[in-house]
Amino acid sequence: MPKRRSHLSPVIQDAQRVLRIEAKAIADLVRQVGPEFESAVEMVFQCPGRVVVTGLGKSGVIGQKIAATLASTGTPSVFVHASEAIHGDLGILVPQDIVIAISNSGETEELVRLLPHFKRLGLKLIAMTGKTGSSLAVNADVVLNVGVREEACPLGLAPTASTTAVLAMGDALAVSLMNRRGFKPEDFSKLHPGGELGKSLIKIRDIMHTGEAIPKVARQASLESAVYEMTRKRFGCVGVVDTKGRLAGIFTDGDLRRLVGKERSFSKYTMSQVMTSRPIVLREDELAIKAVRVMQDKRIFVLLVVDAKKQLLGIVHFLDLFDAGVV
Secondary structure: OOOOOOOOOHHHHHHHHHHHHHHHHHHHHHHHOOHHHHHHHHHHHOOOOOEEEEEOHHHHHHHHHHHHHHHHOOOOEEEEEHHHHOOOHHHHOOOOOEEEEEOOOOOOHHHHHHHHHHHHOOOEEEEEEOOOOOHHHHOOOEEEEOOOOOOOOOOOOOOOHHHHHHHHHHHHHHHHHHHHHOOOHHHHHHHOOOHHHHHHOOEHHHHOEOHHHOOEEEOOOEHHHHHHHHHHHOOOEEEEEOOOOEEEEEEEHHHHHHHHOOOOOOOOOEHHHHOEEOOOEEEOOOEHHHHHHHHHHHOOOEEEEEOOOOEEEEEEEHHHHHHOOOO
């Protein structure tokens, strides 16, 4: 039977072929990760200095990304171009540092020329290479095998699948180090204070109103005093607390409107009779973005903040989230 022709254009077929090759290159790396990877993670974790990533050409470009990822996830790291290193930038290295050298062939001239200098400085060396018998690999303390079976380039010349493999291995190293350090969202926030990423890591405690700004009344308070407090603080609600300051409920302007529709006289009511028990609350150490999701889901504009013992600590309005750039 004659072969069926693909309805896809040659351009799309090319793109799919490249993606399949590069996806397979990353999948093959899984089998190449072993004890040496664990050694590399522990070596970097114990390093008293910085991680200095170096490479040339496309490997250098990937090295810059790896260094940036390490630095942004808690591992002090810089990139030094291999050719610049042999022309003076070698001075950036100190004996406490670790070098991650990237070369698919393991024979990149500029990197090989640097090897004696690394040894002279007493630097630990992690090699990321596709040739485990190369000069770079033989002189390294740890070798991470990033070899691939084929490049996506039809000529087999341009680094494609090989650079993808190095990038993925660098990400694996950075993530493993994050877990080894117990790196938390608040740590990430400290290193990313600007932009959308930094805003998404703002904590409730950073934007909530506290102290006298919190609208609150006692369980025994009259409805009249609660309305006065609600009007004075201008949050559209009051938190109702017991004698120990623990949150017992909430009374909102919506509750008041519903009450007006049913009753003519309010003087007989106390907060314990009209409040909503077990209100939706937040903890001060939660991310502000959670407040956005809760407010959108429940169609509310205000949330009270409590601690583990239900002590009323603060209040957050939707406009606070907007002003902080979380929304």
